[in-house]
Amino acid sequence: MGFSALVASALCTFLLPLLLFLAAVRLWDLYCASGRDPSCPLPLPPGTMGLPFFGETLQMVLQRRKFLQMKRRKYGFIYKTHLFGRPTVRVMGAENVRHILLGEHRLVSVQWPASVRTILGSGCLSNLHNGQHKHRKKVIMQAFSRDALQHYVPVIQEEVSACLAQWLGAGPCLLVYPEVKRLMFRIAMRILLGFQPRQASPDGEQQLVEAFEEMIRNLFSLPIDVPFSGLYRGLRARNIIHAKIEENIRAKMARKEPEGGYKDALQLLMEHTQGNGEQLNMQELKESATELLFGGHETTASAATSLIAFLGLHHDVLQKVRKELQVKGLLSGPNQEKQLDMEVLEQLKYTGCVIKETLRLSPPVPGGFRIALKTLELNGYQIPKGWNVIYSICDTHDVADLFTDKDEFNPDRFMSPSPEDSSRFSFIPFGGGLRSCVGKEFAKVLLKIFTVELARSCDWQLLNGPPTMKTGPIVYPVDNLPAKFIGFSGQI
Template identity: 90%
Template sequence: MGFSVLVASALCTFLLPLLLFLAAVKLWDLYCVSSRDPSCPLPLPPGTMGLPFFGETLQLVLQRRKFLQMKRRKYGFIYKTHLFGRPTVRVMGAENVRHILLGEHRLVSVQWPASVRTILGSGCLSNLHNGQHKHRKKVIMRAFSRDALQHYVPVIQEEPRQASPDGEQQLVEAFEEMIRNLFSLPIDVPFSGLYRGLRARNIIHAKIEENIRAKMARKEPEGGYKDALQLLMEYTQGNGEQLNMQELKESATELLFGGHETTASAATSLIAFLGLHHEVLQKVRKELQVKGLLCSSNQEKQLDMEVLEQLKYTGCVIKETLRLSPPVPGGFRIALKTLELNGYQIPKGWNVIYSICDTHDVADLFTNKEEFNPDRFMSPSPEDSSRFSFIPFGGGLRSCVGKEFAKVLLKIFTVELARSCDWQLLNGPPTMKTGPIVYPVDNLPTKFIGFSGQI
């Protein structure tokens, strides 16, 4: 009798909760699959939907690239999953991505996860649509015109030379905390990722507001040119409208995220690849020498847009870096109507993630894909013949507004690095992680030594 009670107790304690859990998972999967569009004869893409409510978000957050690589190997170029509270289809491959990127406003519309929209705010460019997006993008693009970039060159050039923090440690920590929690479950409770991200965001907003008020008091911009923030300030005051401080803070925060984190990631990858491939670094230096950029400091040619545009091989090094290690892994959309893609349906209302890193990995255009070979981007340029095989800045109407600025910054960074020092990666080839921007797991410990000038 006692043994029977013990068995029954064990069944109630362990087996019943397990059965309830498995039943919940099955019901969850059926619920997700039932949202397919019955009017479309095509099936849903293959894949799994994960745990109830959480979906597969936890696996993605914890495993990142490993999780995505496993999914690609198992399900191919298009598969279903459940991320950040919504059913999602992940898409890769030039043709599939082309269909998504060129379908903006017609088939899909941008919609980042709820945590991103909450932290960055509804007033930033990535969360605007149609006419609002078009007008705001036009305003911001003025800050990245060729003339504006020319003004930025000497300012950018000083940054790698100084290579020292500016003392704003609290702001740096807040920014890193915000980025870490940008993609999190949409649960705003104490100590949750969203809660920590919002607290960090508020610190950044306070500093930006201080900067805005200083610009307002100064009236005329320093240096005789207007930066993106100044242009946005003028935009919000147009036609006698009241200055919208919250919208300005959100837009400036987005520009900080898009302009700082992505270029910092690419610059780190440049150090890694050039540190591992000294022959490529030597070819960069040879190009600099031919252009008069590798002389003694009092003889070397000044950098400007015209000179930078002549550095073709250096530009190819940057492209190859962005091919192998794109800072942003992909982009988010929502299906405006049920789509047919590659033999599957994507139901209306489902999220669509187009993958940049996977699309680069599977592109037939590139041979020896894992090899770091900048020469592959010498004439003819591969992205000209298949532009959706190489999409480090996205594409279509939502392509990155600051892509020309990023190219200029990375070229200047490469030039300053190549002509001032040699370096050694202390831990060898780094393991890369996505969180949400790509960066080395070990933070790339590196030993720098002065460059002798001999090549």
């Protein structure tokens, strides 16, 4: 082969791909710059847009919290990036978040990444808009009324007590996070979807738990549905869940009255559809049920695991919880097994503050997604029409001026009421505005019952000390929080 042929071969092998890559990067830069709305005089927020097509999705998925903390330190409370195939502005801080959350339907609208919309489906509450969203939320809220919650209390107490009894016999090491997920899954299956304990074998329950974990791991992935991709795996897991839920729906349709003495959220949705003379849409019901299970067990499992971690690290706080229980007659003596109810739970103010402080430091959901309906101005920058907007819950808690000694676990900070205007968007573990979490009162009741039963029956030691937390997409401990549980002596 002659010298010229070698040069030509080298050019084709090395130089041409390099030139194509540089051209792609330049075109990407031009595409990103062209997103600015020229009719608005304000600049785009600072930030970087990453690699062509992929943007900064891979860094965010792999590094999660480390990536987000680096961005906040470098660019402040509002910055641009490119995630899940879309130009995106990430927003934090009470005042900035207030504009986003109160701008629903006027400035922004909910729009989760394409992978989330594909896996969860267009018929679930999170993906509905305007009148459809309002209508569906009103129906589901019936399942979270105070009367409904009162019906749920003994069911939750029964499941939690049985679970903690197993933990006490588990030996020198128990992995807390997987156990809590199984507990919260059973509770959600019974209360939200009306599954009775006899309906699921341990193997069947474990299969569903594993399917949910696989689906959730792949919720936030690149929108590429090919074998072995994240989206492909997420859809396959979702189909397993849908098949089991459809069995339950058909069983409900064959029965005339609910078995548990109360109507679960799925039953209410079915009755509403039938009562309006509408054709029963099986796909929408399956999507709604899947969303309820996701919201009803993954987030509460994250929060309950964080509660165990914080109380395990701060024994003085645990003792204050026990003192409150003792004052209410819930800790020792003949009332040790006293059945809880809504009135008793509402009196446990300090226990409620422990839950709030846990949600402040470790909110299960790190943020929410919106899309700009028109070019809007925020904090001296423009957010162009059509761009995604992520409001950050965890960062907003971290930077809130309302809280002093932000890194300290101090439930007493919530004992004194804060001015409504300053606190409303500084503490947003359940979001806010029209799309605040539909099940937040259910979550509060569940976590309070869990805390009461834990405090009055168990002592425990965290075997690895303070856990390292990761987001994927729900916050969880990297080591699954190994701990040793022993029975509580009753002495404080």
